[in-house]
Amino acid sequence: MTVPALELRGVRIRHEGAQRFTPDGVDLLVHPGESVLVLGPSGSGKSTLALALNGLVPQEVPAELQGTVRVRGRSTAGTPVARLSEHVAMVFQDPDAQIVTATVLDEVCFGPENLLVPVDEVLERAEYALRRVGLWERRHENPDQLSGGGRQRLAIACALALRSPVIVLDEPTANLDPRGADEVYAVLGELGADRTLVLIEHALDAALDVVDRVVVLDRSGRLAHDGPVELLRERADELLALGVWLPSALLAGLRLRDRGFPVPEAPLTPAALTTLLDSLPAPAAAKATGASATVTPDAHPAAPRPGSSPAPPARVAVSARGLSVSRGRTRVLHALDLDVTAGSFTAVVGVNGAGKTTLLQALAGVAPPPRGTVDVLGLDPARADARRLARTIGFVFQNPEHQFIRSTVADELAHTLELQRLPRPAIDEQVERMLVRFGLVEQRAVHPFLLSGGQKRRLSVGTALLAGAPVLALDEPTFGQDRARARELLDLLSELNRGGTTVLAVTHDLQLVADHASHVLVLEGGRVAAHGPTAEVLASDALETAGLTASPLTRAFRAAADPAWHGVTRLADLDALHPSDA
């Protein structure tokens, strides 16, 4: 009988200061060569479980562990983390927070060196690992020069160099753009059956190609399901009710079936979705919309996107004329001209270094643009002081902590109004309203830094809005957040947008763009490559030309043989379709 790769018996974990145990009573047996995907709603303890698999819980993270965790027969309570690393390697979410040395090669050698492996073998392992992830040619570079995807591949190479048979990956693609995520899964897909993988992931479309078993935790941290990948299809309704994210291909298949298409078996992967589409009757737009028979960029049959105003003569909220910005000696933006429609939800996309953040900061006056190049509702951010700027355009930084300057939540909100020199009673009243609106009433006296991640984000949006700014600019608002938190924020932004706020957001999440944005602005090399209504831009090849990769859902529909499917970029688009012969 072989020793199980991982053996969990009645595992309950409670973080120091927490009330509940999450996970709560997990029994799990993982055999060598298996690839297990752990799913569960936010707060079910997936990441905590991952930390317990190599002994970080309870040895280094202050938490109470009940039950036993064994890695290839060794108890994680009795074996130090450093020694366990010979048996189980970890890849964490943040690629920046797992780099120790100054070159790619040194980084891969770090683990084996710690295990007293002789120099020749260290180098042999390093070469093998770097070749497996395609970084051998870049071994002398500083890891900082790699892309996010490159750094995560480096982290996988480090795990390979340790020769640990088990690799645990905790949301390895949450901080990556679609291209980086593809790179990571291409590498994982080639590892083969000699490794045992435990994967925690929200972006299921790519992940399902590399796993063969799914384990689901429920909201209270108990084991809800354990079985083959097909479980996702068979228990789709239950899983959705649990708050578990399902692959977008599966959701698309289920929607198509609801719309009357003959779907014998809902697809799990984008490739399977494309195969399914090719077997279906051609889609036609529902009669009610009165649109043409096929989904085309010109006649998008979906319900009007939030923010896209029906009236054609749209007002302009933000405009730039000949906007050029340099950082040091490099010119980042080249004489940009653009007009952002008032009331729109405009997403700014582009590859790293395209100038997205620089553009947003110039438009919002965070880094003042050259005078006379930018106009925000009649205000030139280059000449405005903090007070007038705050009344016109609110800015939400990528990390909300950066912009907190007071010691309680209520003061933080009040600060914006004090800057406007409002009378005290008016300030108190507005702060109160904002606390209620953003669900922070109970936290009014808490230090902003002690809020949860989602609360911090809501507070930062609240402070940006409080001065009454009709335009809200956000820099990567969902970066590094889990899916549930990202959706919470986007629902909030969509709600504000429906209320009339113009939203301008830099993002790399193209599914977010498809689902929420009314307009897309594609930047390439500091110039505007495309700018227009979302459906038009997504249906063109502007994204690919600018070096971006569309979301897995968009790509799956584009890959279908019948061009009638090509305009579908989000699940909601399917609600307007029905089989043409029905």
Place this chain on the structure above:
Amino acid sequence: MTTAPGPDPFAAAPPPRGRFLHALNPLAKIAGPLPAIVAVLFAHTWALPALLATGSLILVLVGARLSGRALLGLLVVLPLATAVLTLSFAFWSDGGRASATPLLVELGPVRLHEGALLAGGATALRLAAILLLSLVGGLSTTGPDLARSLVQQLRVPYRVGYTALAAYRFVPRFGHELDVIRQAHRVRGMAPGRGPLPALRRRAGYLVPLLAGALRHAERVALAMDSRAFGAHPTRTERHLVPWRRRDTVFVLLAWLATALAIALAIAPADLIAQKV
């Protein structure tokens, strides 16, 4: 792995040729100038710091590969700063003893005596000498090499040495983070206004977010390091050896000899070296 002839695929960039300081052990470059630094701390004349400053300047110019900025700093900024400091210290210094010495300049109420100028010059030169002596190692040593030699020669536990190494990576990250925080606080109208008081309040406000971010980052890096067997054994394999060679011993002994010589010259009879207190 193949053993085909050719360049070693693992080799890092070769050290710059002809610049001997880079080829020395980092500890040698600390041990060599150390007695000189101590001597300068206790020296009250201008002769010793002048000799040692000149000596170490020549050593750095000949022995280290210098960027244009470093050259500019050494040859232009440093002499200028020394001159400015000399004058400032001269005006601050106690006029009592110096007023007995010849008067050099008189501009209205400002009177500069020779004694004050010499005392100011000595202080400025001492600072310059200490800086230059520490630059002997500073301009030709990388942080990782220093950490490695601390572990390899001084037997500093490797957990300490390599944690310092990892912390090296934090510096540029925090610099960038500080920039972002500064922007964010400016936009939010944190302590606007000119002058030292608002500036101080602004700086204090940057600390909390910077520290919170730093602690979280450090914690994550620590977990990642331990997950990669950091500290599994009392020692670890060293790929980069930073050996102590004979030339390191020679360098240290020569540096000490030169220091002794400089001290002897500096306290030599007044008719050999123009020495005044």
